[in-house]
Amino acid sequence: MSALDATLRKLGAMTIDGVWRLGFAARFFLAVLRYSGQSFLRLPLTIREIYFSGVLSLLIILVSGLFVGMVLGLQGYDILQRFGSSDALGIMVALSLLRELGPVVAGLLFASRAGSAVTAEIGLMKTTEQLQAMDMMAVNPLARVVAPRFWGGVISMPLLAAMFSAMGIFGGWMIGVVAIGVDDGAFWSQMRASVDFRYDVLNGVIKSFVFGVAVSWVAVFEGYDCHPTAEGVSRAITRTVVYSALLILALDFVLTSFMFRGP
Amino acid sequence: MNRATLDLWVGLFVTLGFAALVFLAVKVGSYSTARGAIYSVNASFDNIGNLKVRAPVKSAGVVVGRVGRIKLDKKAYRAVVRLDINDGFKFPTDTGASVLTSGVLGEQYIGLDPGGDEGLLKQGDTLQITQSAVVLERLISQFMFNKAAETPASAH
Amino acid sequence: MNSIASNSSLVRLDGVRFAYGEREILRGVDLTVHRGQVVAIMGGSGCGKTTLLRLIGGQLRAGSGKVEVDGQDLGHLSTRAMYAMRRRMGMLFQFGALFTDMNVFDNVAFPLREHTKLPAELVRDLVLMKLHAVGLRGAQSLMPSELSGGMARRVALARAVALDPMLMLYDEPFAGLDPISLSVTGQLIRRLNDALGAASIMVTHDVMVSLELVDYVYFVSNGVIVAQGTPEEIRKSNDPFVRQFVHAETDGPVPFHYPAPPLANMLDGVAA
Numbered sequence: 001m002s003a004l005d006a007t008l009r010k011l012g013a014m015t016i017d018g019v020w021r022l023g024f025a026a027r028f029f030l031a032v033l034r035y036s037g038q039s040f041l042r043l044p045l046t047i048r049e050i051y052f053s054g055v056l057s058l059l060i061i062l063v064s065g066l067f068v069g070m071v072l073g074l075q076g077y078d079i080l081q082r083f084g085s086s087d088a089l090g091i092m093v094a095l096s097l098l099r100e101l102g103p104v105v106a107g108l109l110f111a112s113r114a115g116s117a118v119t120a121e122i123g124l125m126k127t128t129e130q131l132q133a134m135d136m137m138a139v140n141p142l143a144r145v146v147a148p149r150f151w152g153g154v155i156s157m158p159l160l161a162a163m164f165s166a167m168g169i170f171g172g173w174m175i176g177v178v179a180i181g182v183d184d185g186a187f188w189s190q191m192r193a194s195v196d197f198r199y200d201v202l203n204g205v206i207k208s209f210v211f212g213v214a215v216s217w218v219a220v221f222e223g224y225d226c227h228p229t230a231e232g233v234s235r236a237i238t239r240t241v242v243y244s245a246l247l248i249l250a251l252d253f254v255l256t257s258f259m260f261r262g263p
Numbered sequence: 264m265n266r267a268t269l270d271l272w273v274g275l276f277v278t279l280g281f282a283a284l285v286f287l288a289v290k291v292g293s294y295s296t297a298r299g300a301i302y303s304v305n306a307s308f309d310n311i312g313n314l315k316v317r318a319p320v321k322s323a324g325v326v327v328g329r330v331g332r333i334k335l336d337k338k339a340y341r342a343v344v345r346l347d348i349n350d351g352f353k354f355p356t357d358t359g360a361s362v363l364t365s366g367v368l369g370e371q372y373i374g375l376d377p378g379g380d381e382g383l384l385k386q387g388d389t390l391q392i393t394q395s396a397v398v399l400e401r402l403i404s405q406f407m408f409n410k411a412a413e414t415p416a417s418a419h
Numbered sequence: 420m421n422s423i424a425s426n427s428s429l430v431r432l433d434g435v436r437f438a439y440g441e442r443e444i445l446r447g448v449d450l451t452v453h454r455g456q457v458v459a460i461m462g463g464s465g466c467g468k469t470t471l472l473r474l475i476g477g478q479l480r481a482g483s484g485k486v487e488v489d490g491q492d493l494g495h496l497s498t499r500a501m502y503a504m505r506r507r508m509g510m511l512f513q514f515g516a517l518f519t520d521m522n523v524f525d526n527v528a529f530p531l532r533e534h535t536k537l538p539a540e541l542v543r544d545l546v547l548m549k550l551h552a553v554g555l556r557g558a559q560s561l562m563p564s565e566l567s568g569g570m571a572r573r574v575a576l577a578r579a580v581a582l583d584p585m586l587m588l589y590d591e592p593f594a595g596l597d598p599i600s601l602s603v604t605g606q607l608i609r610r611l612n613d614a615l616g617a618a619s620i621m622v623t624h625d626v627m628v629s630l631e632l633v634d635y636v637y638f639v640s641n642g643v644i645v646a647q648g649t650p651e652e653i654r655k656s657n658d659p660f661v662r663q664f665v666h667a668e669t670d671g672p673v674p675f676h677y678p679a680p681p682l683a684n685m686l687d688g689v690a691a
Contacts, residue, residue: 130517
């Protein structure tokens with residue numbers, strides 16, 4: 001009886017805690033949007049964050065994109081040539097990258113490279129009372145610290161995903177056309193005939209934008225909300241990576257079911 | 264990090280990002296269904312087989328549009344297919360539509376056979392002459408029945 | 420008489436209560452700070468003195484009672500008005516809280532750049548003046564990670580007075596300083612206060628240094644003010660709490676033991 005009681009209490013506490021945190025995160029999101037004006041009026045602040053989120057993630061994104069594309073080239077060729085349609089390699093590489101792998105893998109890499117760094121930075125600023133000091137100097141930390149980091153991430157993410165996809169298609173082309181010997185003309189023309197700008201390319205960009213918002217939101221929230229100790233910051237970083245990954249995959253399913261449903 | 268270097272890197276980053284987007288838009292994708300540049304006509308079929316939304320609409324083998332929507336006419340039990348045809352392609356009012364298959368097992372598409380009428384199709388028109396999909400199972404069973412019917416006849 | 424007192428008072432707390440959830444931190448505090456005064460709030464760790472400082476800085480709002488700064492009730496200020504009020508306050512955090520991604524110069528220039536549209540040369544002159552006042556003009560291009568604890572606190576002090584505040588708040592300004600830095604910091608607090616014509620409130624448990632430089636002392640224990648007076652009065656006081664604090668006796672009104680049942684009971688296994 002008392003064991004059941006305790007379990008129920010624990011479950012109740014966890015539920016209330018979870019809902020409370022979610023509500024707080026939502027309010028935090030609205031507050032960040034409200035104070036976003038400054039990060040656009042004072043562009044250098046945001047440009048600085050695009051450097052830290054975007055430019056510093058560039059290398060890992062380009063290299064990963066190349067390798068993912070090369071693997072797609074190898075696997076795609078192996079499967080397609082069984083059906084005698086290795087000419088369709090370009091379609092396969094391009095569609096898998098544009099619709100799924102580009103936004104999703106770039107999002108996951110972005111969360112672990114840039115998202116964790118943002119959480120760590122904001123968390124450390126909180127731990128060392130820098131955010132409070134700023135608040136006492138009548139400078140709103142949401143406007144000065146959080147909003148630029150949020151928008152830096154939101155702006156960087158679609159660009160990174162596009163570069164990932166472009167690099168991947170190049171990798172697939174290198175393996176398929178240069179190494180294996182699929183016809184160059186067939187590779188590109190089949191791809192162009194089947195890939196629709198609005199349906200495939202633009203939907204991929206929309207996905208990567210949504211993922212950028214999700215990851216940046218989680219990253220700044222976890223940093224801002226972390227327990228102000230060394231342990232608290234390290235936990236917040238872990239949570240950023242885990243929650244971002246889960247959010248990306250869940251949102252990907254939702255978006256895909258809206259965007260690419262059949263008749 | 265000094266301000267000018269930072270700006271330079273971010274400028275480079277944004278340029279590269281947009282270059283990638285342009286590459287994806289121009290080199291990888293094509294604007295087959297740019298919005299606003301289409302007109303829609305309806306065609307009803309007894310059977311559309313495996314035709315899907317977004318299947319190509321072709322005339323003489325050239326893609327001129329896409330299948331926009333498929334629904335069932337609840338009174339006549341016929342499939343009503345909306346064809347979104349690019350504005351650049353005009354067809355006579357007596358154009359016929361048929362559900363065709365590319366190759367033996369390939370994807371299905373709509374083929375348009377232009378007639379000789381003077382008037383041109385407009386937004387919202389309905390095609391009068393349609394030909395349904397060839398369903399392979401029916402074709403085979405028909406063939407078998409014919410064979411079965413033929414054999415005793417030839418024995419006589 | 421009364422009106423004169425309220426005119427020269429800059430900070431007034433009137434029956435202030437505050438609780439974190441159900442844990443009551445302050446149970447009715449009255450306190451007055453006049454212009455030109457340096458006031459120390461003393462007490463053991465966790466007695467609520469940092470909370471008191473946060474209330475005066477407007478980072479926390481009182482559960483009941485009134486916190487008045489320069490005649491304005493902080494409980495009824497909008498966010499915008501609160502920020503306007505904070506521009507006239509400076510706060511020194513325990514470990515300085517310097518922005519780690521900026522060098523010393525940019526740290527001190529931060530409030531000037533955020534709140535004024537002064538030309539760059541004027542900002543530079545002002546920053547150098549403030550840094551000169553704390554004796555660290557030569558350290559202007561160092562990063563916070565390259566500074567010692569005492570130097571970081573002096574830079575933070577220069578940053579806190581950048582906008583010439585009317586009220587300075589110090590959170591444990593002496594914690595973790597070596598004797599030399601300690602007396603340097605103490606001197607600076609007094610000198611800056613007199614130069615600015617401001618009022619200063621510092622929360623500390625460093626009795627000896629504080630009694631040297633402050634004008635008035637409040638002792639806080641268990642969320643109420645238990646004793647107050649000028650340094651002379653405090654030194655002569657016979658109040659057991661004050662005596663324990665000033666002479667650093669281990670036991671007295673502030674018990675050595677955390678509340679617990681008698682040891683004998685626990686050893687016998689009576690109490691669970």
